[in-house]
């Protein structure tokens with residue numbers, strides 16, 4: 124259960140390789156990372172890549188194309204060689220058709236390969252199909268990283284509430300917008316200035332639309348809804364609002380009345396009634412999500428017999444996201460050894 128391929132060697136993929144080295148004492152001695160694949164090629168060693176050597180290529184000034192084993196190895200070679208047990212899928216998220224992640228995940232599961240992914244696109248669009256495929260083939264499809272990176276939102280909303288029914292999910296699931304709203308109040312600046320600050324600090328992307336228009340939050344709440352309730356719905360028809368129209372004076376007014384404005388994703392499901400919304404909402408200081416500050420995230424579950432459960436933390440960073448991937452990888456390895 125310890126032969127791995129990594130597809131996608133961006134911020135999270137590189138951090139994952141760093142964690143393989145940092146956490147090697149927690150991993151089985153016979154673990155082998157055999158492939159690292161990007162869009163234009165990759166590296167492959169059937170006996171396992173040298174992680175200490177690979178670390179040199181996780182710095183932005185040393186491209187992996189300079190690695191002595193660099194070749195035109197592709198995803199299809201993984202399927203042809205049949206020499207891995209687990210695929211780590213970390214290619215870019217695409218919510219239009221889920222590609223290339225959808226094909227990577229689907230074909231891996233069809234070829235008896237377990238999958239760990241942080242790629243939200245294929246999970247948002249094809250979760251039920253992929254989950255059924257994994258179950259039919261007795262495989263794992265682990266997606267903890269897709270709904271808040273390091274925040275253990277999937278685990279808490281599923282295995283940790285076994286026996287109870289989650290009736291409502293309320294989440295602050297986008298660290299970028301949370302940072303921007305807090306910065307507006309803290310520094311008394313308008314949205315545009317706070318966004319620029321977030322971009323200068325590399326917290327917000329150059330094109331921040333996915334975050335600031337509320338889509339990233341919506342994707343995460345939608346995935347949690349699918350995983351926890353097995354509901355199906357059309358993402359395009361959901362009610363989604365972002366933070367771009369928020370004015371400083373309104374934030375301050377609420378702040379001095381004891382409330383914080385946060386971009387909240389909320390979904391409710393009971394007796395086949397499904398409600399879904401993403402919009403800026405007021406959170407008063409008695410609510411556990413009031414204290415989710417900066418780049419942190421939080422999710423609050425209402426349940427029928429376990430009461431309300433909140434988990435917070437998991438600030439956004441590639442290393443934290445990679446740690447969520449490592450968490451799912453270790454879960455599969457440990458389960459395979461039982």
Ligand SMILES: NC(=O)c1ccc[n+]([C@@H]2O[C@H](COP(=O)([O-])OP(=O)(O)OC[C@H]3O[C@@H](n4cnc5c(N)ncnc54)[C@H](OP(=O)(O)O)[C@@H]3O)[C@@H](O)[C@H]2O)c1
Nearest residue numbers: 131132133134135161162213214215216223241242440444
């Ligand atoms: N960054 C975070 O904190 C975070 C948190 C949670 C989840 N995620 C998700 O994790 C995934 C990876 O994130 P990231 O920040 O590492 O993204 P990234 O820096 O944009 O890296 C994406 C990687 O995917 C590769 N890729 C794209 N198309 C490919 C293809 N057809 N075949 C093989 N490789 C391909 C790219 O290779 P090229 O450079 O050659 O194109 C690049 O190495 C994304 O889906 C993201 O949404 C990220």
